[in-house]
Amino acid sequence: MISTIEKDLRRKDRNALEDALRAAGAKFKGKACSCPFHDDKHPSSSVYEAEDGVWRFKCQAASCGFGGDVFDVIERSGGKNVAEQLREMNRDIDDAPRPVRIFPTIDDIRDSVNKYTRVERVHTYTNPDTQRADLVIVRCRDGEGAKTFQQYKPTVGGFCIGAPPKPWPIYNRTRVKDAKEIVFVEGEKCVEALASIGVTATTTPCGAGKASSADLAMLAGKTIYLWPDNDPPDPKTGKSTGAQHMREVLSMLEKLRPSPRVLWIEPEILGLPPKGDAVDFIDLMEPDADKAEEIWSVVKAVARPTGASSEVFSRIEDTITGKYRAIDWPFPQTSNLAKALFPGTVTLLCGDPAFGKSFMILDAMRFWHEAGIKVALYELEDTRVDHMTRALAQMSNTSGIKDDAWIRENPERARKIAQEHQAALDSFGTVITSPGAKHPTIDDLIKWVGDKCADGCKIIAIDPITYAEFSDKPWQDDKRFMYGVSRIAMDYGASIIVVTHPRKQSVKSSTMDDMAGGAAYPRHAQTILWGKKLEAPETMTVSHPVGGLLELEVDRIVKIVKARNGKGGGSSVGFQFDHDSLRFAEQGLIKEEPKKKKTVKAPAVGYTGIQDPWA
Numbered sequence: 001m002i003s004t005i006e007k008d009l010r011r012k013d014r015n016a017l018e019d020a021l022r023a024a025g026a027k028f029k030g031k032a033c034s035c036p037f038h039d040d041k042h043p044s045s046s047v048y049e050a051e052d053g054v055w056r057f058k059c060q061a062a063s064c065g066f067g068g069d070v071f072d073v074i075e076r077s078g079g080k081n082v083a084e085q086l087r088e089m090n091r092d093i094d095d096a097p098r099p100v101r102i103f104p105t106i107d108d109i110r111d112s113v114n115k116y117t118r119v120e121r122v123h124t125y126t127n128p129d130t131q132r133a134d135l136v137i138v139r140c141r142d143g144e145g146a147k148t149f150q151q152y153k154p155t156v157g158g159f160c161i162g163a164p165p166k167p168w169p170i171y172n173r174t175r176v177k178d179a180k181e182i183v184f185v186e187g188e189k190c191v192e193a194l195a196s197i198g199v200t201a202t203t204t205p206c207g208a209g210k211a212s213s214a215d216l217a218m219l220a221g222k223t224i225y226l227w228p229d230n231d232p233p234d235p236k237t238g239k240s241t242g243a244q245h246m247r248e249v250l251s252m253l254e255k256l257r258p259s260p261r262v263l264w265i266e267p268e269i270l271g272l273p274p275k276g277d278a279v280d281f282i283d284l285m286e287p288d289a290d291k292a293e294e295i296w297s298v299v300k301a302v303a304r305p306t307g308a309s310s311e312v313f314s315r316i317e318d319t320i321t322g323k324y325r326a327i328d329w330p331f332p333q334t335s336n337l338a339k340a341l342f343p344g345t346v347t348l349l350c351g352d353p354a355f356g357k358s359f360m361i362l363d364a365m366r367f368w369h370e371a372g373i374k375v376a377l378y379e380l381e382d383t384r385v386d387h388m389t390r391a392l393a394q395m396s397n398t399s400g401i402k403d404d405a406w407i408r409e410n411p412e413r414a415r416k417i418a419q420e421h422q423a424a425l426d427s428f429g430t431v432i433t434s435p436g437a438k439h440p441t442i443d444d445l446i447k448w449v450g451d452k453c454a455d456g457c458k459i460i461a462i463d464p465i466t467y468a469e470f471s472d473k474p475w476q477d478d479k480r481f482m483y484g485v486s487r488i489a490m491d492y493g494a495s496i497i498v499v500t501h502p503r504k505q506s507v508k509s510s511t512m513d514d515m516a517g518g519a520a521y522p523r524h525a526q527t528i529l530w531g532k533k534l535e536a537p538e539t540m541t542v543s544h545p546v547g548g549l550l551e552l553e554v555d556r557i558v559k560i561v562k563a564r565n566g567k568g569g570g571s572s573v574g575f576q577f578d579h580d581s582l583r584f585a586e587q588g589l590i591k592e593e594p595k596k597k598k599t600v601k602a603p604a605v606g607y608t609g610i611q612d613p614w615a
Contacts, residue, residue: 007086008116009101009161010070011054017047017070021057024077035059037066037076053115104158106136113138113150123188125205128174135164137188137205149206163205167215170202176218183225183265183278183299184249186242190227190278197282197292208245211252221258225303226250230267230276242267242277250306263303264310270302326565327459327495330367331558331575331586332545337568338560340527341459343493345565346486348521350500351531355556357499359582360531361463362387363394368459369431370424375459376452377432378445380467384434390582391428395421397581441469442477446484453492461497475520482524498525528562542574542588552576552587 010016018028025036032043038061045059058067071082080088103109106122113119117140125135136152136159153164172191176182179200185191187203194201204214208229226249229242246264253262270281285295304310318324327341340347351357358381365377379387389402396417400406407414418425433448440448445468452460462468470477489496500521522528537555544550554574563569574587 008054009112012115013070013101014047014049014055017055017057017073020070020073020077021047024073035061035064035066038064040064100155100160102155102157102160103152106133106159109136109138109152109159113140117141117148121189123171125169125171126174127169128177133159134169135205151205166213168205168210168213170204170214170216170218172200172202173218175200176202179222181223181225182219183227184219184246185227185278186229186245187277193279193282197287197295199296201278204249208241209248211245211248214252216249216252216256219253219260220256221260223261223263224253225263225265225300226306227265227278227299228267230272230274232274254307262306264306265299265303270299327368327373330364331573331584333543333586333589334529334558334560334573337566337571337573337589338527338529338563339566339568340529340563341495341497342526342565343458343495344490345526346482346489346496346498346524347527347529348498348500348525349529349531350502350561352502352533355531355533356577356582356584357531358387358463359390359394359577360584361461361497361499362391363583365431365459365461366391366394366428369428373459374455374457375431376455376457376461378440378448378460378462379432379434380440380462380464382434384429384432387432387434388425388429392418392421392425393582395424397583399580399582402582439467439469442471442481444469446481446488449485449496450488453488453494457494459495459497461499463499464501465498466501478520482520486524522562525562526564527560527566530559530561532557532559537576540574540587541591543591544588549591550588554587554590556584557590 018033021033021036022028026033026045027043029043032046034040034043035045037059040059040061044061044064045057047055047057050056054069056067056069057073059065066076068076071085074085075081079085103112106124110119110122119138119140121139123137123139124133125137126132127134133154138150138152140148140150150161151163152159153162170176171188172195175195181200183194183199183201185194185201185203186208191201191203202219204211206213226246228246231242250262250264253260267276271284272280281299282295285291285298287295304313315324324343326335326339328335329338329340338347349357349361351360358379361377365375368375393399393401398417400410401414401417445462445465449460449462465481468477468481485496485498488494498521534555534557537553539551540554541549542552542554544552552574553576556575556577557572558575559572560566560568560570568589572590574590576585576587577583578585
């Protein structure tokens with residue numbers, strides 16, 4: 001892409017202007033020249049250098065009066081207009097019809113650039129073997145303070161504009177070559193700041209996102225400290241661009257042989273402000289000759305090793321601090337056995353017809369929402385007001401509020417219930433999304449999950465996925481959906497819950513093969529819960545969390561079909577569904593199958609002190 005600098009260099013090239021005039025038919029006589037744009041028998045024109053450094057042509061004849069720079073002359077003579085000329089230069093700058101400008105020395109580069117903008121720094125990438133520059137980067141500020149960069153590469157007779165062939169060299173190679181420990185930072189300014197306290201550092205040219213273009217071979221076998229800038233998370237990806245840049249560098253370092261020892265410096269631990277870097281940290285430490293060693297020892301103390309072992313250590317530390325933990329369901333034993341809602345996981349909730357999956361997920365989402373955890377629920381069946389009415393029934397323990405006959409018979413009570421829970425309804429209503437005029441496709445749902453994760457939601461549920469709009473190749477949709485939401489969950493550290501149905505309306509078994517969605521669903525899910533409704537309540541021996549082994553009445557069973565992160569795979573937990581409150585009461589882990597009919601009802605056991613592990 002032609003830069004502003006290259007365009008200005010062409011406009012400030014007297015030879016380029018005179019060549020364009022001669023090509024149009026102008027004849028030069030000393031400083032004067034004839035105008036090629038009218039019948040000019042006597043030279044009435046000239047070229048001159050304007051105050052901005054641009055060489056211009058001006059015809060003094062009253063009948064003509066044309067004036068302009070090299071681009072204007074080419075256009076007036078019947079050539080391409082200015083935009084077309086720039087596009088042609090973009091297509092192949094090396095073949096553009098203009099002479100390549102050579103800058104004999106780096107000082108010549110600086111002097112030339114200073115004519116049209118302010119040079120802040122000139123960074124020379126010197127080859128330690130030849131002691132010649134392989135790359136020169138000029139950092140400038142325009143009149144409005146915007147930062148710009150221009151690259152120069154070596155050529156016969158000096159330097160010319162443009163980047164050298166890839167891979168590009170890293171910075172400060174003369175010191176890096178013999179050093180055993182190197183700090184990898186973002187930007188030459190950080191390298192020079194660390195050099196001021198006696199620390200060898202390097203960086204890749206052109207900043208974040210260009211790591212793959214650099215040659216890191218010189219770093220093989222050394223100890224490398226990766227120090228990312230403390231950039232805020234990107235609003236779309238949720239990731240820091242500084243950290244992402246260093247992860248790209250890390251992936252390249254891992255391929256080197258002999259392998260370098262790589263450590264990671266977390267900028268937040270150093271107390272850096274947003275966008276803070278090594279320069280800011282050194283300034284905060286108020287460096288002097290006596291403090292140089294102390295500054296570097298502080299940085300080294302917070303560096304953590306990377307690689308497979310570091311991932312394990314990080315997981316352990318995050319678990320100790322509570323950053324990595326499974327969020328609890330409102331059902332204690334199910335939570336403990338399944339350990340479903342770890343960051344970056346997908347849970348499937350399948351259930352027989354009339355089990356009450358929507359009531360269970362609605363109750364759970366209210367539980368998390370009231371605990372201060374940011375959640376989102378896409379209800380594909382019915383409207384939002386239908387689900388909010390069910391939520392009101394659960395809030396008030398009054399199932400009649402969703403029955404039209406009951407409301408007509410109890411109008412004042414219905415109004416009072418709605419009024420008492422108005423604030424809770426308004427708050428919980430922000431959690432629920434329902435389809436509009438267009439039913440969502442699988443791709444719509446993947447995007448919705450991504451948007452909610454980017455908005456900070458930690459639990460995202462879809463109820464039920466089987467009501468989405470599928471293409472004529474549903475098996476491909478299933479794979480795309482599960483892979484898509486799995487990756488999003490891992491990227492954002494969120495937990496996804498997908499409600500689905502059995503393949504058939506009536507199925508006796510409750511295995512992964514019996515779920516709708518094919519093999520893609522169980523393959524990408526860490527947890528699978530299968531709910532079954534009993535034909536009639538049965539008394540079973542259960543391990544109750546507050547009463548040991550008890551014989552309690554059960555009318556619903558949740559089988560933990562898969563628990564990759566928990567110890568309860570294959571276990572079954574008994575529940576009772578309260579038809580007054582439309583809520584589930586967990587009875588306990590089933591120890592024995594039903595014996596005799598008995599009506600013993602235990603109260604629901606739930607957590608009251610749940611906290612958001614990411615708070």
